[in-house]
Amino acid sequence: MKYAAAIATLVATAVAAAHAAKDGAKGPNRSRRLKKGKTGKAKSDKDRGPCNGRGTVFAEESQVLDAYGFAPACSCFGCYSGDYCQYEEDIATCKLLVSDAELPLTTEGILEPRQITFSNTYRVVYQSWRIIPTPAETVNNNNNHILYAMYETLIKLHAAVGNAKTDGYQLVVGLGAHQLLQAANFAHAKLIQDKKGDPSAVTTIYSEDGYWSKMPRMAKAFAPSQAWADKGGAMAAETDESLVQLVVSPSNPLNLLAEDQDPLIAAKERQVWDLVYYWPSCFTDKARITPIEKDIMIFSSSKLAGYAGHRFGWAWVKEDAVATQMAEFISVTTQAYPAAEMLYNTVILEDILASIGTDNDFFVEVQKELMSRCLEMEAVFEATGGRFTNLTPCGNMYLQVECSEGECMQYFDAINLVVTPGPDDGLPANTARIAFGYERAWFDKIVQKLELL
Numbered sequence: 001m002k003y004a005a006a007i008a009t010l011v012a013t014a015v016a017a018a019h020a021a022k023d024g025a026k027g028p029n030r031s032r033r034l035k036k037g038k039t040g041k042a043k044s045d046k047d048r049g050p051c052n053g054r055g056t057v058f059a060e061e062s063q064v065l066d067a068y069g070f071a072p073a074c075s076c077f078g079c080y081s082g083d084y085c086q087y088e089e090d091i092a093t094c095k096l097l098v099s100d101a102e103l104p105l106t107t108e109g110i111l112e113p114r115q116i117t118f119s120n121t122y123r124v125v126y127q128s129w130r131i132i133p134t135p136a137e138t139v140n141n142n143n144n145h146i147l148y149a150m151y152e153t154l155i156k157l158h159a160a161v162g163n164a165k166t167d168g169y170q171l172v173v174g175l176g177a178h179q180l181l182q183a184a185n186f187a188h189a190k191l192i193q194d195k196k197g198d199p200s201a202v203t204t205i206y207s208e209d210g211y212w213s214k215m216p217r218m219a220k221a222f223a224p225s226q227a228w229a230d231k232g233g234a235m236a237a238e239t240d241e242s243l244v245q246l247v248v249s250p251s252n253p254l255n256l257l258a259e260d261q262d263p264l265i266a267a268k269e270r271q272v273w274d275l276v277y278y279w280p281s282c283f284t285d286k287a288r289i290t291p292i293e294k295d296i297m298i299f300s301s302s303k304l305a306g307y308a309g310h311r312f313g314w315a316w317v318k319e320d321a322v323a324t325q326m327a328e329f330i331s332v333t334t335q336a337y338p339a340a341e342m343l344y345n346t347v348i349l350e351d352i353l354a355s356i357g358t359d360n361d362f363f364v365e366v367q368k369e370l371m372s373r374c375l376e377m378e379a380v381f382e383a384t385g386g387r388f389t390n391l392t393p394c395g396n397m398y399l400q401v402e403c404s405e406g407e408c409m410q411y412f413d414a415i416n417l418v419v420t421p422g423p424d425d426g427l428p429a430n431t432a433r434i435a436f437g438y439e440r441a442w443f444d445k446i447v448q449k450l451e452l453l
């Protein structure tokens, strides 16, 4: 903590001093800098760091930039500019991205900043981390206590939150839900081919409309052994047991639990449950988050905590044969989960677990912020007299807007707000997705943009 604060201060001081000399000590919008968002906590200039809370700067990168004569510098969010993001651009013409479901709001006072360190001698050889042995298998093995800590933390986290049973499962880790979804599709495709005795048998991958936009691409990339299908194609594939259904609960972008979606088509052993949003931080009705037990349950630290850049995902897998094939996919694609990231992500998970029940309970704080942001945007839509409405129950990090007067993109293109078009998620063109889990200053600009509609 002390080390982190020292580094942050050092960079803040260096960057601010350089810019103060260049631009004059105060930017033109200094009075706005301390402005508190409707729900955000007021922050002093010092807390807001060298980029005034309007951009990111990564002090640790000086370790490699030094060699090229660079220093860490601010990378400003859309609609802010200047060496320390001191300028606000014209709201009508500046370009603002809201097409990624990210959650960096956790870095602004919810998860304490802290330094995670490792040396260049840390676990330099192959680690074979794919299926993680149970705590009973690692407790007496000093070299594997890192795995013991990670596994125990996950068991405790699921138990404390009450969202998944973990007993009787194999734990498979991978590079985010991305890699684990691919691993699950691959495993089923392999097992279907083996069962049919046909190495060219095609496995059909399906997810209900209102799916995560990348899913079709992920299946098509593995053609001809995998194919993406709509509902009709899925029903046909189920008749010869070649269907894999990706069940996203709650769904992205409609935020619906599986029980509020269409009845499932695939048999339970060929369902892959993508539960990256199945946490009380992302879903407001906590009573509806219950410990479920599905054949494959996938989670990730991207959607749980906002650490998408660090690519940690985990899957609880019931069938040994499926877990073995998933591990095979991890092995042939990346050999194993990376050592430094295992340490990094276990630290994050331990911090989240430790926060439960405290005044800064991670799940409570994230939900509070996501809910208040959604309500704030709904109030803006209300002022449009029904031209724009939100279709998604508030509580998660995105919403699906409906545009009553035609295709949505014309309206969002006109205000330079980069949204996800409805058809990318299998939804109509008079809808579009807005993601809003970003930092507060970024979110403030989303609201200002929506006020232009």
Ligand SMILES: Cc1ncc(COP(=O)(O)O)c(C=O)c1O
Pocket (backbone or CB within 6 Å): 101, 175, 176, 177, 178, 179, 212, 248, 252, 274, 276, 299, 300, 301, 302, 303, 308, 312, 313
């Ligand atoms: C439903 C769903 N599953 C998986 C992912 C990917 O998660 P990860 O970053 O862990 O690969 C996303 C990302 O947006 C998502 O929305």
